[in-house]
Amino acid sequence: MTLGDVARLAKVSVATASRALSAGSPRVSEATRGRIAAAAQSLGYAPNLSARATILGSSALVAVVVSDFLEPAGASVVEGLVARAEAAGMIVTVASADDVRGDAATAVRRLRGLQPSAVVMAGMTTAPSAPLVTELAHFRGLGGRVVYVGQGDADSDRVAVSHRDGAVQLMAALRAQGYERCGVIADESQGQAGRDWLDGILAGAASAGIPSAMMTTLWSQGEREAARASAARLLDERAGVDCIVAATDTMALGALSAVRDAGLTPGRDVGVAGFGDTVDADGVVVGLTSVNLGWEIAGDCAFGLTRSSLTTPQFETVAPFVVLRASALRTTGS
Amino acid sequence: MTLGDVARLAKVSVATASRALSAGSPRVSEATRGRIAAAAQSLGYAPNLSARATILGSSALVAVVVSDFLEPAGASVVEGLVARAEAAGMIVTVASADDVRGDAATAVRRLRGLQPSAVVMAGMTTAPSAPLVTELAHFRGLGGRVVYVGQGDADSDRVAVSHRDGAVQLMAALRAQGYERCGVIADESQGQAGRDWLDGILAGAASAGIPSAMMTTLWSQGEREAARASAARLLDERAGVDCIVAATDTMALGALSAVRDAGLTPGRDVGVAGFGDTVDADGVVVGLTSVNLGWEIAGDCAFGLTRSSLTTPQFETVAPFVVLRASALRTTGS
DNA sequence: TTGTATGCGTTATCAA
DNA sequence: TTGATAACGCATACAA
Numbered sequence: 001m002t003l004g005d006v007a008r009l010a011k012v013s014v015a016t017a018s019r020a021l022s023a024g025s026p027r028v029s030e031a032t033r034g035r036i037a038a039a040a041q042s043l044g045y046a047p048n049l050s051a052r053a054t055i056l057g058s059s060a061l062v063a064v065v066v067s068d069f070l071e072p073a074g075a076s077v078v079e080g081l082v083a084r085a086e087a088a089g090m091i092v093t094v095a096s097a098d099d100v101r102g103d104a105a106t107a108v109r110r111l112r113g114l115q116p117s118a119v120v121m122a123g124m125t126t127a128p129s130a131p132l133v134t135e136l137a138h139f140r141g142l143g144g145r146v147v148y149v150g151q152g153d154a155d156s157d158r159v160a161v162s163h164r165d166g167a168v169q170l171m172a173a174l175r176a177q178g179y180e181r182c183g184v185i186a187d188e189s190q191g192q193a194g195r196d197w198l199d200g201i202l203a204g205a206a207s208a209g210i211p212s213a214m215m216t217t218l219w220s221q222g223e224r225e226a227a228r229a230s231a232a233r234l235l236d237e238r239a240g241v242d243c244i245v246a247a248t249d250t251m252a253l254g255a256l257s258a259v260r261d262a263g264l265t266p267g268r269d270v271g272v273a274g275f276g277d278t279v280d281a282d283g284v285v286v287g288l289t290s291v292n293l294g295w296e297i298a299g300d301c302a303f304g305l306t307r308s309s310l311t312t313p314q315f316e317t318v319a320p321f322v323v324l325r326a327s328a329l330r331t332t333g334s
Numbered sequence: 335m336t337l338g339d340v341a342r343l344a345k346v347s348v349a350t351a352s353r354a355l356s357a358g359s360p361r362v363s364e365a366t367r368g369r370i371a372a373a374a375q376s377l378g379y380a381p382n383l384s385a386r387a388t389i390l391g392s393s394a395l396v397a398v399v400v401s402d403f404l405e406p407a408g409a410s411v412v413e414g415l416v417a418r419a420e421a422a423g424m425i426v427t428v429a430s431a432d433d434v435r436g437d438a439a440t441a442v443r444r445l446r447g448l449q450p451s452a453v454v455m456a457g458m459t460t461a462p463s464a465p466l467v468t469e470l471a472h473f474r475g476l477g478g479r480v481v482y483v484g485q486g487d488a489d490s491d492r493v494a495v496s497h498r499d500g501a502v503q504l505m506a507a508l509r510a511q512g513y514e515r516c517g518v519i520a521d522e523s524q525g526q527a528g529r530d531w532l533d534g535i536l537a538g539a540a541s542a543g544i545p546s547a548m549m550t551t552l553w554s555q556g557e558r559e560a561a562r563a564s565a566a567r568l569l570d571e572r573a574g575v576d577c578i579v580a581a582t583d584t585m586a587l588g589a590l591s592a593v594r595d596a597g598l599t600p601g602r603d604v605g606v607a608g609f610g611d612t613v614d615a616d617g618v619v620v621g622l623t624s625v626n627l628g629w630e631i632a633g634d635c636a637f638g639l640t641r642s643s644l645t646t647p648q649f650e651t652v653a654p655f656v657v658l659r660a661s662a663l664r665t666t667g668s
Numbered sequence: 669t670t671g672t673a674t675g676c677g678t679t680a681t682c683a684a
Numbered sequence: 685t686t687g688a689t690a691a692c693g694c695a696t697a698c699a700a
Binding site for chain 1: 335378380381382383384385386387388393395402403404406409410412413416417420423425426427428429430441443444445446447448449468469472476591595
Binding site: 012013014015016019027028029032051053054055056057 | 685686687688689691692693694
């Protein structure tokens with residue numbers, strides 16, 4: 001079970017066994033290396049990472065603090081981070097902390113005990129609290145790396161997604177599809193992210209050459225049915241829109257219903273686009289065009305920063321990308 | 335940064351400092367304890383859990399291997415597990431492994447190095463592979479505890495959710511609402527889980543006193559629109575149904591659309607129920623009645639088993655529960 | 669109640 | 685190339 005057992009079985013010293021099994025391959029003859037590997041194999045030996053970490057002062061471990069695993073953003077960040085980290089042979093430890101449940105500072109303090117090489121703070125919706133910043137400063141002082149995904153502080157690496165850019169891209173993609181009279185269903189229940197979205201939609205329309213007179217904006221609740229009603233109004237109005245963009249995928253599904261209720265074919269007659277790419281696209285026969293904000297890539301990036309050797313705080317923005325599906329495809333509108 | 339620093343600042347030996355800061359409070363005078371705590375506080379000291387684990391042979395750590403963080407089941411299990419574990423002062427490490435990406439045996443081997451006190455295998459869709467079982471056997475041999483959520487092997491603790499029981503409960507709940515002519519939309523794309531569901535629906539109907547002649551079953555693809563079409567057929571048939579149960583929430587949303595298309599009010603005229611409780615209930619103005627399979631509770635349970643001292647393999651089943659919302663409420667149908 | 673000494677499993681240093 | 689030994693940070697048996 002320990003390195004000593006392996007060494008004894010292979011009839012070598014622990015030092016040699018350690019060298020043979022460690023990552024970099026220091027001078028060990030192929031013969032003994034083989035014996036040691038065989039011994040380790042037959043014993044089912046797994047190196048004690050704790051002991052290793054005790055010496056090296058840090059472990060091949062990344063800690064991530066996330067507010068909610070159930071939200072698409074949180075889950076995606078973890079998924080992306082874990083995928084990258086595992087490919088790099090590292091282990092991820094998780095902790096949850098949101099403004100309600102537990103305080104992030106405590107979580108970090110506990111995780112700090114494992115001497116992770118980095119801490120990733122994901123999905124914090126508010127600015128980091130003072131105790132958290134203190135805790136992270138301690139961690140950083142001992143050589144740890146701190147990466148935020150989303151909100152962050154000035155001293156740390158940060159990965160952000162951009163609602164605004166995603167919205168801009170979306171309008172460009174829609175314009176390229178030939179849509180130009182655009183109904184906009186904004187979400188009154190969102191905060192800054194929602195405003196960024198609307199800002200991007202309008203800016204994107206402008207730079208795509210759509211005059212603002214051809215944009216009709218309606219504020220709606222962030223619910224499916226409310227959006228359906230809003231979409232119905234947009235379709236009723238005299239100067240009929242030829243596409244509808246909604247602030248969330250859920251709302252876009254409502255809009256899709258409205259389009260079909262009006263006897264129109266989504267995509268061909270009226271384009272419909274959501275935002276967030278959070279809806280199971282297989283769940284609707286008419287695939288929903290949406291914008292993937294890149295949360296999963298953000299997790300991936302966060303891990304990348306985690307391994308960076310730069311000393312100044314890095315700030316990366318993940319590019320959102322448009323996912324064109326049938327609901328806004330003129331060519332294959334079903 | 336180390337216990338030695340704290341001890342020096344508090345002018346005590348490391349042994350005393352260790353005693354003062356350790357969990358159980360062995361004999362340490364209040365005065366020195368105070369000094370030590372103050373020193374630790376001012377230094378931002380966090381105990382080195384690796385060193386501690388090196389001595390104790392195991393760490394306050396639970397490892398969870400999950401197939402996909404993005405699926406509701408995986409995310410929920412992690413959420414539930416983390417919540418419980420943190421309340422118990424433990425840390426969770428995660429690894430992903432599905433049949434596609436990486437093999438679970440490797441993941442377990444790596445995690446084993448951290449000497450976690452338990453490993454939770456969640457969301458394995460196939461029976462455990464031989465290498466995985468070997469790996470887990472090694473872990474168990476060293477005093478580790480293995481808990482499966484979902485599929486498992488005979489030697490280990492296991493937590494299961496029951497599609498069948500959920501379906502039975504659902505029929506009882508619907509019957510209690512007064513529904514009795516039931517259209518059933520089964521999902522031909524699911525495997526055993528789907529058969530369990532149908533089995534439960536029919537058994538539940540029988541035990542709720544609904545003759546099988548009043549149950550109409552249609553097989554449909556697992557998509558929203560396919561289910562909508564199926565629901566439309568059910569509503570068209572002469573002996574009109576007064577409620578529709580669908581194998582998934584996504585399909586139930588399609589059924590909801592069909593009900594409205596028919597000019598009927600969901601809940602009051604025709605009840606609609608999904609399964610899985612995976613849909614954001616706020617997303618639809620008409621809340622969708624569904625069955626929560628209890629994945630999150632399963633994660634919670636898994637942690638509980640993790641801490642159990644019983645030596646025989648435990649097997650727990652999480653009770654699913656019906657979430658009655660407006661789509662199948664006669665009283666408040668909107 | 670407190671301090672000293674020993675050991676946990678591993679890696680790194682230095683000799684052989 | 686290999687082995688003996690020190691060291692990592694912490695917890696505990698034992699001595700004071």
